[in-house]
Amino acid sequence: MVDLSEDDRKELDAAGIAVASSPLDRLDFSEDRARLHLVDGTVLDVDTIYPALGSDSNNALARQLGVNLSDDSCIIVDAHQRASVSGIYAAGDIVMSLDQISVAMGHAAIAATALHNDLRRRDGETITRKAS
Ligand SMILES: Cc1cc2nc3c(=O)[nH]c(=O)nc-3n(C[C@H](O)[C@H](O)[C@H](O)COP(=O)(O)OP(=O)(O)OC[C@H]3O[C@@H](n4cnc5c(N)ncnc54)[C@H](O)[C@@H]3O)c2cc1C
Numbered sequence: 001m002v003d004l005s006e007d008d009r010k011e012l013d014a015a016g017i018a019v020a021s022s023p024l025d026r027l028d029f030s031e032d033r034a035r036l037h038l039v040d041g042t043v044l045d046v047d048t049i050y051p052a053l054g055s056d057s058n059n060a061l062a063r064q065l066g067v068n069l070s071d072d073s074c075i076i077v078d079a080h081q082r083a084s085v086s087g088i089y090a091a092g093d094i095v096m097s098l099d100q101i102s103v104a105m106g107h108a109a110i111a112a113t114a115l116h117n118d119l120r121r122r123d124g125e126t127i128t129r130k131a132s
Contacts, residue, residue: 004019020036020038020042020044021040022038022039022040022042023038023039024036024037024038024039025037025038025039027049033045033046033047034046034047034048034049036049055093055099057073057074057093057094058094059073059074059075059094062075062083062088062090062094065083065085065088066085067083067084067085067088067090068083068084070096072096074094074095074096075090075094075095076096077089077090077095079110080110080111080113080114081095081107081110081111081114082114082118087118089111089114089115090107090111091104091107091108091110091111092104092107092108095107
């Protein structure tokens with residue numbers, strides 16, 4: 001069950017959104033609508049069910065590497081997906097953003113380009129150093 005604050009409840013009430021106070025026991029899709037059976041015996045008929053599950057990112061590796069994390073445990077990156085530790089790039093849900101596939105793919109493209117350019121720059125510096 002989501003723990004709603006008094007303010008949340010007031011806002012929901014003002015918007016005409018009902019909040020079920022009991023956990024879900026089971027779903028019934030045998031009729032042309034979805035029927036929710038709550039643990040306290042309440043039965044609700046609805047047109048559509050949209051699950052809002054949320055997600056917890058596994059940042060254990062990031063913590064081991066010592067990269068800076070935001071308050072909500074995501075990796076902080078610059079505009080090129082670079083983390084605070086040189087050579088570490090991050091993309092997708094582990095970065096604070098919209099948790100969506102298209103966003104993760106965009107991050108990956110930006111990170112791959114930055115990685116490529118950073119390696120070329122580093123190779124250039126190595127070649128220059130060797131030549132001198
Ligand atoms: C139920 C649900 C429905 C969703 N529906 C949609 C939708 O309709 N449209 C949409 O755009 N997005 C949707 N999303 C969000 C979408 O799935 C994510 O935004 C997307 O998968 C993020 O991709 P990612 O590569 O960052 O992370 P993930 O897809 O989570 O991949 C991360 C991978 O890294 C692995 N991993 C983690 N730690 C380590 C480690 N230390 N070593 C090795 N491997 C590790 C994990 O096991 C996982 O396989 C949904 C998410 C959920 C949970």
